[in-house]
Amino acid sequence: MANDTTVTATPFDVQSIRDQFPVLKEEMNGKPLIFLDSAASSQKPLSVINRMSEYYEKNHANVHRGVYQLSQKATDLFEEGREKVRSFINAASTQEVIFTRGTTESINLLANSFAKKYINKGDEVIISSMEHHSNIVPWQMVCEERGATLKIIPINEKGEIKMDEFEALITPQTKMIAVVHVSNALGTINPVKEIIDIAHNHNVPVMLDGAQATLHTPIDVQDLDVDFYVFSGHKVYGPTGIGILYGKKEYLDEMPPYHGGGEMIETVTFEKTTYNELPFKFEAGTPDIAGVVGLSKAIDFVQSIGYDVIHNHEQQLLEYAMNELSQIDGIQFIGTADQKASVISFNIEGAHPYDVGTILDKLGIAVRTGHHCTQPLMNLFGIPGTVRASFAIYNTKEDVDALVEGVRRAAKMLR
Amino acid sequence: MTIKEIQDEIIDEFAFFEDWMEKYEYIIDLGKNLPLIDEQYKDQEHLIKGCQSQVWLHADEEQGKVRFTADSDAVITKGIISLLIRVLDNHSADEIANADLYFIDQIGLKEHLSPTRSNGLVSMIKQMKLYGIALNARS
Numbered sequence: 001m002a003n004d005t006t007v008t009a010t011p012f013d014v015q016s017i018r019d020q021f022p023v024l025k026e027e028m029n030g031k032p033l034i035f036l037d038s039a040a041s042s043q044k045p046l047s048v049i050n051r052m053s054e055y056y057e058k059n060h061a062n063v064h065r066g067v068y069q070l071s072q073k074a075t076d077l078f079e080e081g082r083e084k085v086r087s088f089i090n091a092a093s094t095q096e097v098i099f100t101r102g103t104t105e106s107i108n109l110l111a112n113s114f115a116k117k118y119i120n121k122g123d124e125v126i127i128s129s130m131e132h133h134s135n136i137v138p139w140q141m142v143c144e145e146r147g148a149t150l151k152i153i154p155i156n157e158k159g160e161i162k163m164d165e166f167e168a169l170i171t172p173q174t175k176m177i178a179v180v181h182v183s184n185a186l187g188t189i190n191p192v193k194e195i196i197d198i199a200h201n202h203n204v205p206v207m208l209d210g211a212q213a214t215l216h217t218p219i220d221v222q223d224l225d226v227d228f229y230v231f232s233g234h235k236v237y238g239p240t241g242i243g244i245l246y247g248k249k250e251y252l253d254e255m256p257p258y259h260g261g262g263e264m265i266e267t268v269t270f271e272k273t274t275y276n277e278l279p280f281k282f283e284a285g286t287p288d289i290a291g292v293v294g295l296s297k298a299i300d301f302v303q304s305i306g307y308d309v310i311h312n313h314e315q316q317l318l319e320y321a322m323n324e325l326s327q328i329d330g331i332q333f334i335g336t337a338d339q340k341a342s343v344i345s346f347n348i349e350g351a352h353p354y355d356v357g358t359i360l361d362k363l364g365i366a367v368r369t370g371h372h373c374t375q376p377l378m379n380l381f382g383i384p385g386t387v388r389a390s391f392a393i394y395n396t397k398e399d400v401d402a403l404v405e406g407v408r409r410a411a412k413m414l415r
Numbered sequence: 416m417t418i419k420e421i422q423d424e425i426i427d428e429f430a431f432f433e434d435w436m437e438k439y440e441y442i443i444d445l446g447k448n449l450p451l452i453d454e455q456y457k458d459q460e461h462l463i464k465g466c467q468s469q470v471w472l473h474a475d476e477e478q479g480k481v482r483f484t485a486d487s488d489a490v491i492t493k494g495i496i497s498l499l500i501r502v503l504d505n506h507s508a509d510e511i512a513n514a515d516l517y518f519i520d521q522i523g524l525k526e527h528l529s530p531t532r533s534n535g536l537v538s539m540i541k542q543m544k545l546y547g548i549a550l551n552a553r554s
Contacts, residue, residue: 029435352489354467354534355443358527362435370467384488385467413436413443414490 012309018394020045020301031364034402039184039343039390040368041234042215044294045301048238052294063289064263064280074289081292082279088299089229090220091246095278098252099287102243103211104134106230107178109245109282110207111138113255119175121147126169126177126204128153128161129380132184133373135209139178153179155380159186159335163194170202177206181213185372185388186335187343189217196226205251211235215392216314216341218307221246233291237392238298242291245282252278259284310393314342317391317400324404328411334386342391345372348407351414353385359410360387365403418510421502422518429522438523439491446493449500452486463542465535468492472539474546480505481550483543492534495519495527499536503543511547516540 018024021043026033035043061071063078082094091097100106119125125139129152136150143150151174153166161179170177177199182189192208199206205227210219214236221229228251233242247255257264257275261284266274275281302310321344325331330349348356357369370385371378378385389403416424432438452461456473463470468489475482483504487493502518503511519528528537 352468352492354489355491357467358491359439362439384469413440 012305012313014313014394014396017305018396020047021394022046022049024394028364028366029362031362034363034365034399036389036391036395036399036403037366037368038215038392038395039212039235039388041240042237042392043394044239044298045237047301048294048297051297052239052290055290055293059293060289062286077296078287078289078292081296084296084299085244088219088303089244089246090222092222093249096246096249096252098245098247098279098282099292100230100243100245101241101288102232102234103209103230104138104243106243106245107134107207107209108138109258110228110230110247111142111178113258113282114176114251115142115146115148117255119143119146119148122173123148124151124171124174125149126151126153126166126174126179128179128190129155130159130161130183130186130188130374130377131178131180132209132211133375134211135178135180136376139176148175149173152376158337159183159188160337161188161190161195163191163198166195167198170199170204174202174204177204178209179206180209180211182210182216182341182343183335183374184212184343185345185374185377185386186337187340187345187390188335188337189213189339189341191339192226193224196224200225205248212341212343216307216311227251233295233298236298237301239288239291239294242288242295249278252282257281257284261285263287305393313393314391314395317395317397318342318344320397321389321391321400321403324400325407328404328408330411330415331407334381334383343388344390345386345388347383347386348411348414351411353387355414356387356407356410359413360403360406363402363406363409365406367403418502418506418514422516422521425498425502425518426521442494442498442524443490444494445497446487446490446495449486449493449497450484452484456484457486463535463538465492465538468534470496470535470539472542474543474550476508476550477505479507481508481511481546483546485539487535489534491527492536495524495536496539499540499543508547508550512544514544 023043059074061074063075082097085097086094125143140150151169154162156162179195181192196206207228208226210229210231214231227248229246231244234240264276264281264284266276332347334345353369357367360367368388452471452473457471461471461473468487470487472485483500485496487496519525
């Protein structure tokens, strides 16, 4: 992606984008807010905020099974949202789009349900060294439960998966390969198509953790031929509390339900319950209807700008920021992959990330500091954590300038 | 001086700072100058794990008073530790256990003691007071 020179910039007015994000007019510690933490959660445009409050004002009723018009309208909105997500990731059918609370819940659902059907004693699950705790712990838990082994794909010093060593890890016992699409801590864009092709050559399904990817890059699950894809609404300009598990129907049909309750059943007697069809089999309880309505608007927002424009803008900011930051004495970048999203992790020699983050906060600059829920990865690099700045469509060159100035100041104060 | 008197003294000192920069420069200096904890105490047993920064704390009893040494991997955390030690060190276990640490709020560093910050300081204060309680019970 970083090398993709075929994309041409469509002129767009970043100020008109910023105007759609009211939070960007806020102050932090008495300074204008410079928000550089979109990798943790992106801000929300007015179209999302307004539609969600309008939903509660005019459209809310519980979905499915309501015979009255209001409930039918809410159900329509909810299912239109599912269709919107289907087309957003180009899934073959809405039956393959399951709503969850977020990426973490999607992975837990998948790990638990998939393991019950497919993972047994002696089997293996493969993940990479750069996974978020959300894509480590659920697999660790089910491996322990099922007597399976978790294997780890190594990475190089730039923060790239060692592809040659990856294939060697696959054995006939390998039942799942679960890998992050874009690393939250390093920004690395993994060669997912290649990973999937190799896995499929060995008849092993692949799950991609797309939490960081959807903000930056279009997803086509059919083109990728990925078996499972998970992401969160809140990282792609949508509300918190809504996430997606995409799965190929052939797998989802075979997998047992995760949570039991309303919505997911066909018939219930005290002796036996039969389950609803896809996708409802995996959606127990009242779903986050407003979240789906908001997510639909977030997808509209992204599509109205277009990923080519988003990509161009973010890559320009990334390049500019890397150039400017690299001129600061003692700066060390963690994650310098050739293919990188607009996420920069760094440390200042002799300064703890917490201290740098604290000074930046005082300057009104919101960055994330710490281990970014990737402790094993930080251990690999032998550091307690990093300072991470991430850019989205609403960030500007001036934001980068403020960051660079802030980091210079922090370095001066701390050394 | 009593714990209260030391706290008031610190509040007076901080009143001179004109802006956050001066205040933090002072805290960073304190952090850099905090007497080092004996290396043997920088182990798992003395470690207070925070999500953002880590703290090591050791307490000893000396002539009926509790003596603290501590360290952190982050210098701002260390500076605040230095203030906490200045306030609580060399007091009786009873005084420490019952101390009301109002100065942190008064000098505008309350945010560093927020649990969401997770820098080890909240647990450190708890631990300092627990040492007080434990030594108190022993005597």
